[in-house]
Amino acid sequence: MLALTLPRRTWAHDIQAGWKLGALAIASALLFPVDDLWVLSAALLAVVALHLVSGLDVLRYALWMMKPIVFFAAIIGVYHLATWDVAAGAAIVLRMLLLVALANFVTMTTALDSMIAVIEWLLRPLRRLGVNTHAIGLAIAMVIRFTPALVQKGAALIESWRARSAKRPGWRITIPVCLLALDDAEHVSEALRARGGLTTRNRT
């Protein structure tokens, strides 16, 4: 499974993930209460420039990621046109596009493993409370491994349904998909236990 990271490295990849996430949090908090159209437009231009500095392909990728948001932005825009409240509508739409574009930029330029490293760092205080953070890392790895496997098995189930029935596969397909997940969970837990199980102490 591919993450939503850009397929190539940019200057922004070299900045540490923690800094990028911190900057994103601060920028989002600062932008959220802003209603002034000039400030918002200037900020949007700055964000577009941020993408362009990294390359035209980066901007194109960002626009592709924004696609579903644009649809909702259009709904809000049309509503405000209809109620003659254009300035307020423009501010809401601009702010939304800004916040999403900034957050997506961080996602695009941060590798999956550096993001997971940030999660592990954030979870460190939990260790003192006796939480097994090693188990959390293992759970993350399992989801990454099993999601494509489940999708593949589910797609095979849908195919075999189509081969046998003229009707389209309906909600009933969720039952065998669920059973597949449950059986996988049982097998993996047995396999883990057979290999000594989860150590209760955190590895250092």
Place this chain on the structure above:
Amino acid sequence: MERNLTFIALFAALIAALGLLPKFTLMSGIPITAQTLGIMLCGTILGARRGALAVVLFLALVAVGLPLLAGGRGGLGVFTTPWAGFLFGFPAAAYVTGLVVEKWRNGNLTLIAGVASLIGGVGVLYAVAIPYYMVGADKGLLEATITMLPFVPGDLIKAVLAGVVTQAIWKARPEAVLSRG
């Protein structure tokens, strides 16, 4: 411990898989994704705590940039829209759904799981999503509710289906329905 962990991880994967599978129509004519059905099933099958943890794990992986939301979306951007209240409401929805199934012991599991999904997966979810949208998009209660109205019929259908699916799982793998264990 191992069993809890693998069930939580596999259900996080299941939520993702239900959103990513090639489109299957849930009811004729209404194209809705099965992702919220996955959230409800986390509660009805895993129970309150494990269900909520599976959902949190799923959301964490979306946040770090995996395209696990229905339609292959993901990344930090999906958490900054005014509709992100649905995502932030998911863990609470699964928790309450699981809690109802755990507490309500006697009776038909289809009914129990269906009602639990209605309370948690629809009631609690919208109780988080609507106020969040009101703040995020600067709207009043009435307008926010009207905006969300088109999603309600699909979610009601999913609550019923969650009941039916839970009963089917209970029949096939009673030992795996941890909420009843």
